[in-house]
Each structure stands twice: as C-alpha cells, then as structure tokens.
Amino acid sequence: MTFQITVQPSGHQFTCDEDETILAAAMRAGVGLPYGCKNGACSSCKGKVISGNVTHKPHQQRALTEEEAAAGMSLFCCAIPHADLVIEAREVAGSSDYPVKKMPSRVSAIEKVAPDVVVITLQLPANESLKYRAGQYIEFMLPGGKRRSYSMATAPDNGPISLHIRHMPGGFFTEQVFSTMKERDILRFEGPLGTFFVRDDSDKPMVLLASGTGFAPIKAIVEHLNQIGSTRKMVLYWGGRRPQDLYMDAQCREWAAKQANFDYVPVVSNALPEDNWTGRTGFVHHAVMADLPDLSGHQVYACGAPVMVESAKADFVAQCKLPDDEFYADAFTTEADLAK
Structure with a gap:
C-alpha cells in the first residue's frame, strides 16, 4: 500500500510506502525536505502533520517532545504514514541538485x-x-x-x-x-x-557557529564562499573546551587577516592554567549573544554538539530576535546520542 503526501505551502506531492519514512520517500522523489541526522536526534526535519496520522520510530524525546507531538508536530525522518497526509514543511531549494x-x-x-x-x-x-x-x-x-x-x-x-x-x-x-x-x-x-548549506537567495550577514569538529562543514562553507568571490559578511565563533580543540585556529586567524568580510572569535570554556588562554571564555553561543544582541537581520549557520545547537537556537530566537527560519543547523549526533 502507498500513501500520497502533499507538502504545504509548495503543493509538491510524492508517494510513500506503508513501511517507509516520510523523509526517505521525499528524498527518493527529489522533494527537498530539510534533514540532518536521519535518526531522530537532531530535529532538523521537524514539521507539522496537518491531516492524516503517523507513528514514529524510536527517537530522542528532546528532538520531538510529547507536547510537540500532541500539537501535530512530527520528525519526518522517523514518521511512518498510515493514510494520505498533508504536511507543512519548509522545503530546501537545491538540496536535490546533485545525485546521491x-x-x-x-x-x-x-x-x-x-x-x-x-x-x-x-x-x-x-x-x-x-x-x-x-x-x-x-x-x-x-x-x-x-x-x-x-x-x-x-x-x-x-x-x-x-x-x-x-x-x-x-x-x-x-x-x-x-x-x-x-x-x-x-x-x-x-x-x-544533508541540507546544511548556505542559502544563496540572501545577502544577510552570517554568523557561523561551531563547536569542536563542527568546524569541518563551516570550513567548507568559508572556502567555497571565498572561491566564488562572495562579499557577504561572515563572523565565525568557534568553541572548544580547551585551546587545543580549536585545531585550525591559525587557519581562521589567517582568513580574518586577509579577508575584509570575515571575522573570527575563538571561545574556550574549560581552559587549564597551563593553557595560558587569554581569549574569550564560556559557552560559545553566549559570546555571540554578547556581541550581537540583535540578530534580527542575520542568518545563523550552526554545527556541533546537539546541546550547543539546541541552546543556541532557543536563546537566539527568544533573546536576540533571530527569525526562527533563519537558523540553519547540523547537529553532530554520535552513536551514544542515538542510543539514549
């Protein structure tokens, strides 16, 4: 048995097998629903079921709370349909441009x-x-x-x-x-x-937020924008527990020295005396909030530990006026995260 899925507000439609997740069916059909981990941990694929009903495979409760589920929200990477559905989701242009x-x-x-x-x-x-x-x-x-x-x-x-x-x-x-x-x-x-990449239809200044090896995709983004000659304003906040966690600090400082449109703010949360750290300290997203209390005109691209990504989005939206739909993230979920 197959079910028809209609995506609002675009009106795009695709079919989904009875034992298939909505996200898997969308990817197969070339419909660009947002997603990250595909395992019910990062919440990037969260959307709303307007009509019809679904059940969810195991997922982390923080990715979809009981209150959200009761309000019709769904994790499309884990959701199995039991009828034709109308869903509400913010589609990502360009996510299916290149074949998997x-x-x-x-x-x-x-x-x-x-x-x-x-x-x-x-x-x-x-x-x-x-x-x-x-x-x-x-x-x-x-x-x-x-x-x-x-x-x-x-x-x-x-x-x-x-x-x-x-x-x-x-x-x-x-x-x-x-x-x-x-x-x-x-x-x-x-x-x-994945759908974590720069939205080309905007020229808003970008806050690039990374913790640990969440720097990897941020590095690719900066290099790509440099290659195409982009002049969009970028500021990178990179956080680690100790200075050694900022393992390409010299590269970031070089970008900042050579590029007028790029700034770099390293942040260390647990430096030891022998580190001789004299830079910014604390949670990396708190440094953003201190420097940019009004994010209403920005886009944020965040990558790293789920707790950092979740805290940053909640605080930026609630306290810094960031539009909810201008926060783009890739939470690095480990097998330990998924096992919880």
Whole structure:
C-alpha cells in the first residue's frame, strides 16, 4: 500500500510506502525536505502533520517532545504514514541538485591535528567525481550494515575530500581510524547528504557557529564562499573546551587577516592554567549573544554538539530576535546520542 503526501505551502506531492519514512520517500522523489541526522536526534526535519496520522520510530524525546507531538508536530525522518497526509514543511531549494552516489575512495593521507582529532583525505576514483554543496556530509558504509556520517571539510572542487574525525573511545569506526587505518585503505561511502548549506537567495550577514569538529562543514562553507568571490559578511565563533580543540585556529586567524568580510572569535570554556588562554571564555553561543544582541537581520549557520545547537537556537530566537527560519543547523549526533 502507498500513501500520497502533499507538502504545504509548495503543493509538491510524492508517494510513500506503508513501511517507509516520510523523509526517505521525499528524498527518493527529489522533494527537498530539510534533514540532518536521519535518526531522530537532531530535529532538523521537524514539521507539522496537518491531516492524516503517523507513528514514529524510536527517537530522542528532546528532538520531538510529547507536547510537540500532541500539537501535530512530527520528525519526518522517523514518521511512518498510515493514510494520505498533508504536511507543512519548509522545503530546501537545491538540496536535490546533485545525485546521491555510492562509491569507493582511497585514504590518501591521515594527519593528527589535535590529541583526539585527525584529518583524513580521501582520493576518489579517476573516473568519478562527487558534486556537493559546501556543508553537506557523506555516510561511510561499514561492516554489519553500520554507517557513520562525516561532513566534507573542503570546498566542492572535484578534488580530494577531507574529513575531520574526533576519537570517540570505544567507537566502532573511530577506534579503527585512530589505531589501524593506514594510507591506501579503501572506504565506501554514500553522498552527498544533508541540507546544511548556505542559502544563496540572501545577502544577510552570517554568523557561523561551531563547536569542536563542527568546524569541518563551516570550513567548507568559508572556502567555497571565498572561491566564488562572495562579499557577504561572515563572523565565525568557534568553541572548544580547551585551546587545543580549536585545531585550525591559525587557519581562521589567517582568513580574518586577509579577508575584509570575515571575522573570527575563538571561545574556550574549560581552559587549564597551563593553557595560558587569554581569549574569550564560556559557552560559545553566549559570546555571540554578547556581541550581537540583535540578530534580527542575520542568518545563523550552526554545527556541533546537539546541546550547543539546541541552546543556541532557543536563546537566539527568544533573546536576540533571530527569525526562527533563519537558523540553519547540523547537529553532530554520535552513536551514544542515538542510543539514549
């Protein structure tokens, strides 16, 4: 049995199988619903069911609270329809411009840039290319049907792809990366995925907000905008627990020194005396609020830990006048997050 899904306000329609999620069906049909983790953790795909009914696969309660569900809200990455539906969602133009591919890649370099972060570079086959938007991610296809997602940290120029990978003790994939992975290893992936990329229909100044390796897609965005000669104003707030977590601080300072439209604010929350840190401290999104108490004319692109992303959106909208629909995010959910 199949059901018809109608998206408002666009009027776009697609069919969804009875055991298929709304998001999966939309992606198959080329309809650009927003999404991030695809696992019910980040809430990027949240929308409203106007008519019809759905049930949800397991998901994190913070991504869809009981109150939101009672009001008709839904996580489309987890929602299974039981009738024809009319849903309300903010579609993302350009999200289906590039085909999702499955392809092999060869590890061409592994560079340790912090005690718990490496940059791995992937070389694609000579006859293959991966078209993507800066900010999107790929999923590695691992043994046992497991998958792990990482954002491209390089601008989309058809060259090698770099990823920033943080060591998660006991992690199925990161333990391999930090112990046995070597150059010339072959990894298979699927991509590009995700709707975290710059909206080209605006010239509003951008706040780029990152924590930890959430810097990776932000780096790709900055490099891409530089390549195309964009003059949009950008300010990057990058937060870490200690200075070593800002593992490409020198690169960011170089951008700020050379680009009139780019500013950089590093923020450290738990510096130790031996770090000799003299910069900004505290939560990274609080630094944004202190510097920019009125965000009504801005766009925010946030990437990092779910707690940072969620807190930033709530506070920016409630206290800094940021329009709710001008906050774009990619929450880096780990397997530990998904298991909760």
